[in-house]
Amino acid sequence: MKKRKIIALSLLIVGISLSVVFISKIEFPQGLEAYFKREYYNQFGPLAISVELLAASYYLFIGHKKTNFTLALFGFTALLDPIFNLIGLFNSIVPLYGTIILSICALLCLWLAFTNTFKLKPLSNLTAILSVVLGVFVELFFNYL
Numbered sequence: 001m002k003k004r005k006i007i008a009l010s011l012l013i014v015g016i017s018l019s020v021v022f023i024s025k026i027e028f029p030q031g032l033e034a035y036f037k038r039e040y041y042n043q044f045g046p047l048a049i050s051v052e053l054l055a056a057s058y059y060l061f062i063g064h065k066k067t068n069f070t071l072a073l074f075g076f077t078a079l080l081d082p083i084f085n086l087i088g089l090f091n092s093i094v095p096l097y098g099t100i101i102l103s104i105c106a107l108l109c110l111w112l113a114f115t116n117t118f119k120l121k122p123l124s125n126l127t128a129i130l131s132v133v134l135g136v137f138v139e140l141f142f143n144y145l
Contacts, residue, residue, distance in 0.1 A: 001063075004118045007108075008061035014105055015053035018098060022046040045142030046094045049078050049102060052138075056109060065121040069131060071113035072123060076135030078106035090143040 026043050034040055056070040064070075082099050085092035094102065116122045123131075 004063065005061055007112070008057045011053060011057035011105060011109070012061065014101060015050050015057055018050040018101065019047060019054065022050055022098070042093060042142060045081075045092075045139075046098055048138060048142060049074070049081065049094070052077055053102070053105060053109075060112075060118070063118070063120060067118075067120045068113040068116060068123045069127050071109040072128060072131035073134055075106040075110035075113065076132050077138050078102040079110075080135050080139045084139055084143070092143075 026047070029035060029040060052070070052074040056067070056074040059067040059070045081092050081094055082103060084090055092099070112118070113123055114128075
């Protein structure tokens with residue numbers, strides 16, 4: 001239990017730090033017209049990924065039964081961003097340091113989720129597929145809104 005909480009707190013600190021950095025980079029336009037443009041909503045993509053990390057780390061900290069699903073959801077969402085950028089589907093606006101940090105956290109979270117390290121509710125095939133589909137949806141939503 002102590003190991004689980006240490007990992008959760010570490011991920012929570014990373015998530016809070018990245019959330020603060022990403023929210024500080026959001027530009028709020030002056031006119032009402034700019035709020036209805038895609039460029040405005042695209043800048044919330046990195047923040048959405050870090051909020052997923054916050055939710056997953058909180059669930060891990062309290063030992064919630066949906067922890068493995070949220071870990072997998074964050075992991076797939078965070079890894080799909082650089083993959084979609086690499087194949088040319090869209091240009092990611094996550095900075096390089098954010099991509100590296102989120103990818104490392106994503107790999108750790110996917111490993112924790114699929115191995116069920118902390119003996120929480122294991123992922124079924126359906127929930128694993130659902131986490132991939134939702135990850136794709138989140139990525140495409142913030143890049144093709």
